[in-house]
Amino acid sequence: MSQKTFGNAINDALSTAMDMDDTVFIAGEGVGVSIHLDSNMPTYGLLDKFGRRRVKDTPVSEAAIAGLAVGASCMGLRPVVEIMFFPFITLASDMLVNHAGKLRYMSGGKSSFPLTVRVKAGVGFGAGSQHSHNLEAWIAHSPGLKIVWPATVEDAKGLLLSAIFDPDPVIVVEDMMLYRMKGELPDRDFRTPLGKARVAVPGTDCTVIAYGMALYTAMKALEPLIEKGISCEVIDLRSLVPLDKTCILESVRKTGRLVVVHEANRFCGFGAELAAMVAEEAFHDLKGPVKRVGAPQIPVPVASSLEKVFIPGPEDVVRAVLETMNK
Amino acid sequence: MSQKTFGNAINDALSTAMDMDDTVFIAGEGVGVSIHLDSNMPTYGLLDKFGRRRVKDTPVSEAAIAGLAVGASCMGLRPVVEIMFFPFITLASDMLVNHAGKLRYMSGGKSSFPLTVRVKAGVGFGAGSQHSHNLEAWIAHSPGLKIVWPATVEDAKGLLLSAIFDPDPVIVVEDMMLYRMKGELPDRDFRTPLGKARVAVPGTDCTVIAYGMALYTAMKALEPLIEKGISCEVIDLRSLVPLDKTCILESVRKTGRLVVVHEANRFCGFGAELAAMVAEEAFHDLKGPVKRVGAPQIPVPVASSLEKVFIPGPEDVVRAVLETMNK
Amino acid sequence: MKEKQITPDFQVSLFTRMVLIRKFEEKIVALCRESYQLPGMQILANGQEAVATGVVSALEPEDIIVSNHRSHGHLLARGADLNSLMAEIMAKADGVNCGKAGTLHLSMPEINALMTSTVVGAGPPLAVGAAFAQQYQALNGVTVVFFGDGAAAEGSVHEAMNLSGIWKLPILFVCENNGWAGAQRPEEHSAVRQIHKRAQGYDMPGQSVDGNDVEAVYHLSLELLEYCRSGKGPAFMETLTYRMRGHGEQDHQHYVNPEELEAWALKCPIIRYRRALLNAGILDKAQIQSIEQDAEARVAAAVAFGDAGPYPESDTALTDVFVQAFNA
Amino acid sequence: MKEKQITPDFQVSLFTRMVLIRKFEEKIVALCRESYQLPGMQILANGQEAVATGVVSALEPEDIIVSNHRSHGHLLARGADLNSLMAEIMAKADGVNCGKAGTLHLSMPEINALMTSTVVGAGPPLAVGAAFAQQYQALNGVTVVFFGDGAAAEGSVHEAMNLSGIWKLPILFVCENNGWAGAQRPEEHSAVRQIHKRAQGYDMPGQSVDGNDVEAVYHLSLELLEYCRSGKGPAFMETLTYRMRGHGEQDHQHYVNPEELEAWALKCPIIRYRRALLNAGILDKAQIQSIEQDAEARVAAAVAFGDAGPYPESDTALTDVFVQAFNA
Numbered sequence A, B: 001m002s003q004k005t006f007g008n009a010i011n012d013a014l015s016t017a018m019d020m021d022d023t024v025f026i027a028g029e030g031v032g033v034s035i036h037l038d039s040n041m042p043t044y045g046l047l048d049k050f051g052r053r054r055v056k057d058t059p060v061s062e063a064a065i066a067g068l069a070v071g072a073s074c075m076g077l078r079p080v081v082e083i084m085f086f087p088f089i090t091l092a093s094d095m096l097v098n099h100a101g102k103l104r105y106m107s108g109g110k111s112s113f114p115l116t117v118r119v120k121a122g123v124g125f126g127a128g129s130q131h132s133h134n135l136e137a138w139i140a141h142s143p144g145l146k147i148v149w150p151a152t153v154e155d156a157k158g159l160l161l162s163a164i165f166d167p168d169p170v171i172v173v174e175d176m177m178l179y180r181m182k183g184e185l186p187d188r189d190f191r192t193p194l195g196k197a198r199v200a201v202p203g204t205d206c207t208v209i210a211y212g213m214a215l216y217t218a219m220k221a222l223e224p225l226i227e228k229g230i231s232c233e234v235i236d237l238r239s240l241v242p243l244d245k246t247c248i249l250e251s252v253r254k255t256g257r258l259v260v261v262h263e264a265n266r267f268c269g270f271g272a273e274l275a276a277m278v279a280e281e282a283f284h285d286l287k288g289p290v291k292r293v294g295a296p297q298i299p300v301p302v303a304s305s306l307e308k309v310f311i312p313g314p315e316d317v318v319r320a321v322l323e324t325m326n327k
Numbered sequence C, D: 001m002k003e004k005q006i007t008p009d010f011q012v013s014l015f016t017r018m019v020l021i022r023k024f025e026e027k028i029v030a031l032c033r034e035s036y037q038l039p040g041m042q043i044l045a046n047g048q049e050a051v052a053t054g055v056v057s058a059l060e061p062e063d064i065i066v067s068n069h070r071s072h073g074h075l076l077a078r079g080a081d082l083n084s085l086m087a088e089i090m091a092k093a094d095g096v097n098c099g100k101a102g103t104l105h106l107s108m109p110e111i112n113a114l115m116t117s118t119v120v121g122a123g124p125p126l127a128v129g130a131a132f133a134q135q136y137q138a139l140n141g142v143t144v145v146f147f148g149d150g151a152a153a154e155g156s157v158h159e160a161m162n163l164s165g166i167w168k169l170p171i172l173f174v175c176e177n178n179g180w181a182g183a184q185r186p187e188e189h190s191a192v193r194q195i196h197k198r199a200q201g202y203d204m205p206g207q208s209v210d211g212n213d214v215e216a217v218y219h220l221s222l223e224l225l226e227y228c229r230s231g232k233g234p235a236f237m238e239t240l241t242y243r244m245r246g247h248g249e250q251d252h253q254h255y256v257n258p259e260e261l262e263a264w265a266l267k268c269p270i271i272r273y274r275r276a277l278l279n280a281g282i283l284d285k286a287q288i289q290s291i292e293q294d295a296e297a298r299v300a301a302a303v304a305f306g307d308a309g310p311y312p313e314s315d316t317a318l319t320d321v322f323v324q325a326f327n328a
């Protein structure tokens, strides 16, 4: 165990995987030589450690980067490629959705694609809509792709290691706003299983599901709610696909209420799936309406006075919980 | 009024728009000279009628086709471009999502993008997952884009004309399986307003929302349900964005039940938004769980025995209605 | 290693492969005419047999091919099992891909026909990955990717050519210029007539060849494969040929000038090669007939095999999405 | 029409524009150092002023420009209002884009700076649309799109060059080869050193020019713009220059060879041109000082303007998504 940042934890996972298995390589724009001289950056120092054979800086060619991963994984390698910012996944989406996600199925199970895509997500750094646009719902809607989103230092390592050694394509989302967050990290190889949510805070009155940065937004809502006598159970979802329905349904059956929080646009966001699934499968346990907290249906603006309107805050979570509690 | 096919109706809309306004042009792969010699094809005969200035066959370059639309619309033209099959929208998605949908907002309202994208959708023709993959949820999740999906011959014309003359980017989805369907069509220029759903069949016990081909799946479920004494209200959604929440909520408040039907994958599909919205805003009117009928989380397989598993059928709608009615 | 000097035996094998491909696809034409239940779109390579045969015959066993929507010839040349290939085209459970792929997404890793994508232009970036794996693991293989003149307009092809040029990946880009992309002529989809001229923009050799001359294709393939295999990086080959049956079996070619079709019919790679082998005394008419009959018999057997097999059980629709399955 | 013969007055105007751009961006550097609240990433074109100035000075009023993440110079050369530009960079309500765009997504259709995209490689397909509109409406304008050497690796650039080559669109592709794409060298992101050589793969003229020589850039721009304007189709210009301040203000250039930076500092387009104008007796030191002071004063006024203005009201976050708004 040692104190590490979230960025260090990703770095540690990459390094551990590359030490363990020569079929693991990393590729992407600036994963080797980077404009950032910052040890909190996920690929910091890996080029020095593993050399140019295994740490591949690429041209600015997202389709080719994804194609590299699909083709190389089909040959038995375990590529870990990076898409620099989430909105650029559009450029890789044919390769990921029509190929990584489908070719195993179309092959009748003959081929497999053990690839990992790391993608940087997040909003709140004033870069606007072409750098900030969380599209996890796109990936989750695409059959054949798994997607996970760590919120803790431990899971940053554990989920990435699981993803790399998973036999299927996994998209690992990294909230850039968490890179500098510190936490305890086991030094050894350890895995957070894909498909397992975590009850971050147990509670009785209302289930709050969040992932990534939004988990901390949810956390910040707890105190004002406790002051009002409301006890929330917070679930750190971690894995969007596979989805831990058991954990979610168990919690909602207990609390009778659901609030979902994410930083993506609310409309057609991943929260819609969670809310719909619960309203479908636990309807009779619900004591109040399911509530979704997410961004309004606008692109991410640059001015921070506007960006704040985009990013859901703890007060939005509080309001949603109160509403479903009919308070 | 005359008897026309769905394909004719689209053709009629394109022709009407081009007759009315010289800023309208069409572009895409084979929109001029086509491998199909078939008057039911949407762009049949338009090259002969309007010539090569206004009917532009393009190379196989989806990003450039979409870029053409974005750039030309910003200059005041009204491009109507075609993406041949829905899965290929991935290749145009950066242009559509990061540009068509965002650049007006980022410009502070200075620019506008009156473009239309026609995209062919549908499953059931044995072409497999790289030709069949309905991605309406992706578009709906992307701020700044509108999306409509006609199910009737009349709306095939009316929605397309509204889209072409709308000042914003609109994606118009065409269910290929409907191209040969016949119906009455007004000859003049007429518009189906964007954002208005249609109660296709009034009913009292359960609201069923569908769009495109799925509308007919829903319709086929009505008789077996009537036999069981259940009266469904079927809503032909037509417009996904803007969404006619008033129509939906009014219906659900009346029936107390909701079943959503689409041919896209159920998980994170557009049905999730509808179900979540209703469970959020009409929770206290609901008498049973919201139900979603959609494809399982698999790519579209080729064998028809397998493709049938993918496509939701009337029996799935019947089952969903019975379940929410607790029968 | 392949011989540069072509022996009569080898010539016969080239001819035999081309005939097999032709007979196989002619049978598909017949099945479509009989309105047999072939699912999806049947997109055939009649007239382009010399490309598939010439290129694939130049490969070593460890080489990889990545194919596109017009794939039957590539796979047959690579030695695909006829029965399970035909069964797949019929979407039967015994098909190479269990009926999930049909004609358009065939993958046969057992013969190093690694992947087929029907997304136009997708092959090259996929090939980048395969060739990277070969380079990374020092496998000594080359990846060959087949794509059309139309596909050359896709951005993905540019990205793949650029990346493989930088990394010196062992890829042979084979652009089958068959004069059409759907109903569009090259002048409508390419700013230049000679697509191989683009190769120099990626620091790779680019050459064109008469795609209806199987030996010419073979020789150029050998030369360029050797270049790739030696570590020098990728190479580009444009094969000039013609799409005889339109884009697919639903295409009636109403937009094609019949004289152009006739002119190309005279340049048919199989007729030409048959004549050459006859003239050179390498095959006589009887031998040719027996090669043709043999091919027909194999194809007929494949159809019988496909016919006899069942369609996939509906519950198999839910399998093979993931290696590590879970409940969704 | 622009003159081919450069007058002293025009030379002074070229110099004045370059100085203005430099002073404007140096002020941004200072603001970043003062840890002033500039949102997002500040990506500056110090060292590349001759490209923006040379190209844009060759434009006619009806010509369109499409820019990228390194846009300030392009916009200033095109005559952007300093106050509202600086206010936008500060993300103020008085900014040209109401504080929604910040530095990275500036659009100023009022000066025909139609669009800026910070998605690398997106400019060229957008420019295809603008140039198509010019051709379609017989507007006689040309669209100029600026993109980097790194961007040239994107598939979208290939698609745009191909389509504009086929349709003979009036586009001038300006590739600002500044020696870097992020922390990657051209040899890591481009298979060829001379990116303009690719132009011949799209049937368009491709030429390179010393991007730090403003008159050379101007002359070549005039020539190529005339080509485009005459209906012959697109053209490609590669400008060889250098990115003096790293990728953005957060970049400390630890990976850059300091000697290389120093060598390029000596080739600074402004220093060079100042020397030339001094030597030719077109400007004297006092005049130069007054040009510099004038620029500084304008920039200072712009900062004051920006500073004084309010940040956008939060409810404006919800406007401008659609022309035809609706409740979501």
Ligand SMILES: Cc1ncc(C[n+]2csc(CCOP(=O)(O)OP(=O)(O)O)c2C)c(N)n1
Binding pocket: B029, B060, B062, B084, B088, B091, C069, C070, C118, C119, C120, C121, C147, C148, C149, C150, C151, C152, C178, C180, C181, C182, C243, C247
């Ligand atoms: C990305 C994409 N766009 C469009 C299509 C539809 N389509 C299938 S084949 C084809 C033409 C391809 O032409 P070419 O690459 O020359 O191959 P050929 O059919 O001539 O063998 C098109 C446009 C597709 N399959 N994928």
Ligand SMILES: Cc1ncc(C[n+]2csc(CCOP(=O)(O)OP(=O)(O)O)c2C)c(N)n1
Binding pocket: A029, A060, A062, A084, A088, A091, D069, D070, D118, D119, D120, D121, D147, D148, D149, D150, D151, D152, D178, D180, D181, D182, D243, D247
């Ligand atoms: C599609 C996309 N991929 C990656 C990035 C991140 N990025 C921003 S600028 C840049 C380098 C661009 O290099 P170049 O085109 O040479 O322009 P320069 O910065 O040198 O002016 C990268 C990779 C981006 N903005 N868009």
Ligand SMILES: [Mg+2]
Binding pocket: C148, C149, C150, C176, C177, C178, C179, C180, C181, C182
């Ligand atoms: Mg072709």
Ligand SMILES: [Mg+2]
Binding pocket: D148, D149, D150, D176, D177, D178, D179, D180, D181, D182
């Ligand atoms: Mg650069």
